[in-house]
């Protein structure tokens with residue numbers, strides 16, 4: 001894919017979603033880290049419902065360690081995998097207190113060593129909380145990148161991230177991450193992508209394939225519904 005096409009994709013997404021942003025509610029790096037940890041295999045909407053109360057009750061890493069694990073589990077029970085996530089949160093809080101003075105470390109290499117914090121979470125935290133450009137690849141970013149040909153169909157999540165970092169100017173990584181998520185969440189959805197009204201259809205391999213398939217289906221339906229008139 002050439003640079004002009006990449007530019008066209010980025011500009012189109014910016015025009016469609018000029019206000020794209022992190023949809024996980026948080027007011028500091030620590031809350032963001034907890035929210036992203038909770039968001040694995042769960043919608044941002046559900047996480048926000050849970051953190052609305054959670055962040056009132058727990059303000060610091062020490063607060064999470066003052067309650068028994070079972071109490072924290074109950075506080076986040078509406079979230080999938082809540083038992084594991086509760087354990088990760090308490091273990092993470094223990095390390096933050098013991099090794100980082102109760103703060104979330106700013107280095108990516110340090111973040112990924114925390115329990116429950118993977119590469120994607122670390123990218124979200126460094127970019128949104130500390131202003132370091134990064135592209136976190138979640139399910140939306142991966143799907144949209146592959147459909148548009150910004151990455152290969154068989155690329156791993158890490159390969160998708162590397163290709164995006166190569167193709168997108170560094171100072172646009174963080175915003176591009178948000179725009180790809182909005183584009184995937186509200187337009188190029190997993191099940192029903194809006195190809196028929198998509199401004200990127202002319203350059204999208206997946207969209208062209210889908211439009212062709214739906215045209216063939218329509219043609220077939222037209223043929224089968226056109227029944228011959230029988231002479232009596």
Ligand code: SF4
Nearest residue numbers: 188193195198204207
């Ligand atoms: S044409 Fe369809 S598959 Fe391609 S980016 Fe647009 S909505 Fe997604």
